[in-house]
Amino acid sequence: MADDDELEGIHRGWGRRLLSTGKIAASAARLAARRVVGAEGPQDAAIGETLSRELDQMKGMAMKVGQILSYFDGVLPEGTHRALQSLQRGARAVSFTRMAEVIEAAFGEPVDALFDRFEREPIAAASIGQVYRARYRGREVVVKVQYPGIRETIAGDFSRLQGLAKIASLASSVDGPALVEELRARFIEECDYQLEGDHQNTFRAAFADDPQVEIPAAxxxxxxxxxxxxxxxxxxxxxxxxxxxxxxxxxxVALCLTRFALRSLYELGMVNADPHPGNYLFPARDAVVFLDYGCVRRFDAEFLAAQRRLTRIVIEDRRADYDDALVAAGMVAKEKGFDFDLQWKVDCHLLAPYRTPRFHFTPEYVRAAMDLNRPGNPNLRRIAIPPQWIWVQRLQFGLHAVLTRLSAEGRFADAMHEALAMPRRPAA
Incomplete structure (x- = not known):
């Protein structure tokens, strides 16, 4: 258990957080270089431990980046993956004394007056809070408590990112400030646990008819x-x-995870856009427990209709209809010079699991998807990125990374066709 100095890593000023970011970038660059030249080895785990230590201490947005890196096969060496996996559970905790102050401030009563029992040691320490076991009115519960000051830290990080985004936008057609604002809004929403509880119960009600899906009540x-x-x-x-x-x-399980994600998007019009391995539990019965509803994005009908149309065109191999659909979806900022054939190739690869009767997820598939979107892609200077779209991509890349970790094989196309055929029924 760490002492209260752990909070210093969360609250440190921008300058000191920037120095930590420099250490992280240097470690990541070393890993990338070793990956390129095929020089993977024992040092990878040590570098991964350095990354894990720095990201864990910073918590918040930085730790979330580490969580994402930890489950993408083919992007970082295996030794690094293993070292970063601790971030999905959290490696170092803030003292109970400080976290109890948060609970007491929220309810105006001492912790022991609020619960029948409250265990002092956390069972998980995540990016913006810690999780404890407790008992409430005879029921076993878990209590997620937010780190003191984490909302202000995240808001400060994003205020600096806006300036960087404006500069970056000068060299591309992407509206950087709009994307940063979209990310900021979702991260700040994650700091509202009352809203997360509402999202959690909304998903629970929506999937009450699915015996393979279990969502705990908030x-x-x-x-x-x-x-x-x-x-x-x-x-x-x-x-x-x-x-x-x-x-x-x-x-x-892979099909269950896929159906959950696709049904959420196309039927409910909302997604839990944080499908990392730490958000699933696997009970003895044939079900999956889906956890953590902090990062939820609702989509408007127009956006979903465009995404549904574009997805159908790609999985049905209708190349002749693709260009117009891509433009209509708001994905092309500059048509002149845009390589539609190349983008068709990219989208066909990203949706490959749904273009064939059976598909096997492998690290090579994920690595190829990353390669298609590297800086050498000429469309990166001409493509547009609607703010809502980044959550669809985060869901897709995250889901595919998890399925790759399972070495999953199955009829994923069936799940996609089922979801696309569902009428839109927005969740309340």
Missing amino acids: IGQRTRETVLTSEFCEGRDFYTFAAEASQARRDE
């Missing part, structure tokens, strides 16, 4: 903006499940 009486109390769910974590389960069971 308990409103013990939830506030900085404290979220939910039902306790048991199950193996993702990496234990991936190591112990049969390939047949992993394939079943």
Whole structure:
């Protein structure tokens, strides 16, 4: 258990956070160079531990970046992946004394008066808060408590990013400030645990008819903006499940994860856009527990209709209809000089799991997807990125990375066709 100095890493000024960012960038550059020349080895784990230590201390936005890197196969060496996986559970915790102050400020009562029992050691320490076991009115629960001052730290980080985004926009057709504002809005929403509890119960109600999906109820009486109390769910974590389960069971789970993501997008018009391995549990029964509804994005009908049309065109191999659909979706900032054939190739690869009756997710597939979007792609200076679109891409890349970790194989095209055929029924 770390002492209160852990908070200093969260609250440190921009200059000191920038120095930490420099250390992180240097470590990442060393890994990338070693990856390119095929010089992977024992040092990769040590570099990964350096990255993990710095990102964990900074928490917030920086730690989320590390979480994303930790589950993308083919992007970083395996030794680095293993070192970064601790970020999905959190490696170092803030003292209970400081976290109890957050709970007491939220409810105006001492912790022991609010719960039948409250364990002092956290079971997880994440990017913006810590999770504890407790008992409330005879029910086993988990209580997520926000780090003191994390909202202000995130807001400060994004205020500096806006200036950088304006400069970056000069060299591309992407509206950098609009994207940063979109990201800022979602990150700030993640700091509102009351809103997260509402999202959690909305998804729970929407998937109540699916026996393979389990979502714990958020308990409103013990939830506030900085404290979220939910039902306790048991199950193996993702990496234990991936190591112990049969390939047949992993394939079943992969289809469950895919159907959950696609149904959320096309039927409910909203997604939980943070599909990293730490947000799943696997109970003994044939179900998946879906956790963490802080990063939820709702989409308007026009955006979803354009995405649905574009996806259908790609998976149905209708090349002749593609150019107009891409422009209509707001994805092309400058038609002159835009290489539609190249972008067709990119989208066909990204949607490859849904263009064939059966598909096997491999690290090579994920690596090729990354390669297609590297700086050498001439369309990067002409493509537009609607702010809503980044969450669809985060969901897709994150989901595919998780399925790759499962070495999943199955009829993912069936799941896509089912979702596209669903009428839109926006969640309340």
